[in-house]
Amino acid sequence: MFGKGVVLLSVWCAGVLAVKSTWEKPPAVIECEERAKDEPFYSENLTEQSCMRTFLVDLLETNKTNDNDNITFKQFEQMMFGKQLPPSGPRVRRDIRVLNETELHKLFDAFDVLYRNGTMASFGRLHGTNTHLKHHGASFLPWHRVFIAAFEEKLREVDPDVSLPYWDYSMDYYMPKPSMSIVWSKCFFGNGVGTVLKGPFQSIYGGFNTPVSRDIAASECHGLISKEDIDELMTFCNFADITIGKTLYKNASHNLEKLHDDVHDWVGGDMGYLGSAAYDPIFYMHHAFIDYIWEKFRSRQADECNVDIEKDYREPGDYSVDPNGQQGPNDTMHGFEYLKNIDGLWKNWTTAFYSYEDAPECPKCGNSKYLYCNKSINPNRPNGVCVPKTLDLCVNPKNWTYVRDALYNQTQNHGAKLLMGPARLQGYGRTRFNTEQEGLVLLKQEIAKGKFGDFQFFILNFVQGMSGLLTE
Ligand SMILES: [Cu+2]
Structure with missing residues (x-):
């Protein structure tokens, strides 16, 4: 059935x-x-x-936030995170396939520490609590910007050499079967179907108190974001053009939150559900790419549209689908109560704290051994597009030795999964x-x-x- x-x-x-x-x-x-x-x-x-x-x-x-979580998030207020340069200094984010072996190992080691010391669960719970305060509305982009930057800061407390990579799935999009991408190998995210039992994130628990699972490409109604999608976004000038207000997906084809929802649902499993998504480490790399796209949009706003990007928000009364969403510019930012939603629009986030290396492009494709330049795949892009290699080309993956709890239930091969979220x-x-x-x-x-x-x-x-x- x-x-x-x-x-x-x-x-x-x-x-x-x-x-x-x-x-x-x-x-x-x-x-x-x-x-x-x-x-x-x-x-x-x-x-x-x-x-x-x-x-x-x-x-x-x-799995709502608890007192311990509140202590974790209070730390950001104490360090005036967002208002002054964070302790670990500025950082540069790059596509995960451009990282070398050492960088990847350091990244996965830092994730492991945050998993074992409960930080990942705290972040997962904050994201999954009161979801209406930061989804399906105006605060979506600024809230997630601050949230993943805070997580990145925790990674860098473990290892100051680490920065949060992004996963540019507009490259995976060009594979005949994106589910065969190298990211679904032991070298990166591990297996994409069922309980995650391979790779650096194997055997971790998620928001349902069950092992993190995925179900990539399970349905035809969710897709990865394509370069065409991104190009279309870049024809608009205002924050309101690419975000959700009172109406869910009024302009679905160029709505960044909507496009983002589709990626969550394409990955499926824990990622497909608001309450559990941030327990799968993929969440952070997915959101880093959403933030990357938003940053490209902001550059265009400032350079070509003459928009004041620190003030451009949605119109009053048109902030979120949920009338109790509290997603106005001056409402407090959930979990970071010393900030307001609009503070996520400060230029400083990307000029002083972190910046993005451009996504890999032909012909070099970031010199990654996991990407190649395909010149014939899209006639509209005569210079070619970088495409990931297939997962069987993950050669000699490190034998991950992270000590994880024994899984009490191995939900493999389309086992227990929940998908949640609007779709195409x-x-x-x-x-x-x-x-x-x-x-x-x-x-x-x-x-x-x-x-x-x-x-x-x-x-x-x-x-x-x-x-x-x-x-x-
Ligand atoms: Cu979210």
């Missing part, structure tokens, strides 16, 4: 949960399944998915294996139970849209 070629239907393409049958079901799931038998509509498979999903979301909701095609994921009507009934039942927490508003929004479609 989880075959390919399923039809997707509504405003959302999200919320899919494939349950591995050999899982020992938690008692709460069994109890939920029993209850569902009394529902007027009943389907064993849908119920299993629904109950498992509810169970995982409930787990997720217990319409459809709330649960419906993709069933009829629209069936999915809608189940969804309404869950909504009636109030199980979606922070996401309730968006789900309601979606159902309204979907109901409209159904009556057409």
Whole structure:
């Protein structure tokens, strides 16, 4: 039943949960399944998915920020992070495939330290708590800029030589199968499907208190950001042109948050869900590239559009889809309460603290042994585009010796996964294996139970849209 070629239907393409049958079901799931038998509509498979999903979301909701996390984030206020040069000094961000072996090892070692000392979990929890304060609205770009810069500072506390690389997937985009990219090898992110068991991030736990998993390229409705997408963004001049306000994806084709959502969902697994995304280290490299694109946009704003980039924000009353989003310029920045959302627009972030090396370009492609220049792949780009090599060309990967906890459940091969987030095609994921009507009934039942927490508003929004479609 989880075959390919399923039809997707509504405003959302999200919320899919494939349950591995050999899982020992938690008692709460069994109890939920029993209850569902009394529902007027009943389907064993849908119920299993629904109950498992509810169970995982409930787990997720217990993963809110705690007192310890608050201490972690207070440190940034104490160092006046953003207001003065951070202790570890300025840094340069580059594409991860341009780093040499030593740089990669130092990066992965620093990640390992932050994983073991709980810093990664603190960041994961902050990102996953009160998601409406920094997603689907104006604060999305500035908040994530500060968030990943703070994480990078923690990496550099471990090793001052490290800076956060970005993952330029507009190169992977040009592969016939981006899921075959070198990044999904032991040399970089590790395996892209199922529990992450290979590479430097193997066997780490994520936001659902389960091992971090992925499900790359699982659906046709999510894609990587292409160079054409980026080019289109660069034809606009104002912050409001590329961000979300009261309306979700009014201009989807050139909305940077929307394009970013698609990458999350393309990676899938923990990355596909707001509450757990920042537990997969890929999150930081994905967001570094989003921030890179935004920075390119800001340069254009200043140079070609004559826009004051420290003041250009969205219009009052048009800040976020969630009316309680508190995403106005002068609202406090969640987790960094000494800052306001608009402080993420300070020029200093990229002039004094960090800067970006340009993404690899033909003919040299950053002299990376993992990239090559393909001159024929896109006739509109006669100079060629740099394309990643395939994952089998990860030769002699380091034998990672990080000590990680034993995994209590190995959810491999499309095991437990949650996808969440708006997408190009319409459809709330649960419906993709069933009829629209069936999915809608189940969804309404869950909504009636109030199980979606922070996401309730968006789900309601979606159902309204979907109901409209159904009556057409
Ligand atoms: Cu986010």
